[in-house]
Amino acid sequence: MCFSADDPSTMRFLYKARTVLLCTLMVATGSALLLAALFIPSIDDVPEYTVGLAAFRGLNNATLGRTVSPAFDLTVHVENRQFFEAWCHNHGELVVSYAGVALAWGRVPALCVPRRSSASFTVVTWGKGVYLSDELRQRLTTEWRAGTAKAFVDMKLHYYPNNIFIPIVSRPGTVSISHELMLGDTREIQINVL
Numbered sequence: 001m002c003f004s005a006d007d008p009s010t011m012r013f014l015y016k017a018r019t020v021l022l023c024t025l026m027v028a029t030g031s032a033l034l035l036a037a038l039f040i041p042s043i044d045d046v047p048e049y050t051v052g053l054a055a056f057r058g059l060n061n062a063t064l065g066r067t068v069s070p071a072f073d074l075t076v077h078v079e080n081r082q083f084f085e086a087w088c089h090n091h092g093e094l095v096v097s098y099a100g101v102a103l104a105w106g107r108v109p110a111l112c113v114p115r116r117s118s119a120s121f122t123v124v125t126w127g128k129g130v131y132l133s134d135e136l137r138q139r140l141t142t143e144w145r146a147g148t149a150k151a152f153v154d155m156k157l158h159y160y161p162n163n164i165f166i167p168i169v170s171r172p173g174t175v176s177i178s179h180e181l182m183l184g185d186t187r188e189i190q191i192n193v194l
Helices: 008-039 061-062 134-148
Strands: 048-057 069-080 087-089 091-098 101-108 111-113 117-126 150-159 174-184
Touching: 008 134, 008 150, 048 150, 048 174, 069 091, 069 101, 069 150, 091 117, 101 150, 111 117
Parallel strands: none
Antiparallel strands: 048 069, 069 117, 087 111, 091 101, 091 150, 101 117, 150 174
């Protein structure tokens, strides 16, 4: 049996074959795009970080001298909401500042948080011989008395690709996190105000 291009049954067969092929390609393309959207990480996939002040010491010298050597114990909480992969950062740096002056600094340890879970860790920061001008010491004392003294935490975390599904599209990067802390949030130590 020979097929003829003028035969209506051959035309119907070719039309159906083309329709099935196009539908199959559309489903395959849509599935590939959906999978890519699910598995390709983006900056929106960065988990939520919160920073709490557990304790601090060394600011009581702010009213006694021009230099302070403060230490801050900070609790960092990480909430990873990703469905398919863990969130890992290799290391990081953290700086605690007041009115633009770095008071203490430290390293953030490496951490991996499994998918759909959370973790907490402690970072201890130290400063040694930090100079505070007369104006800055007076401002700190005034804000401390008013209960409005705030420190600012800037954390930079360096991460490496952890996309196991499409590793070629993952790139290392840095995430910056800023947080404001009320210095009166803890009862560990009080500043001596003369």
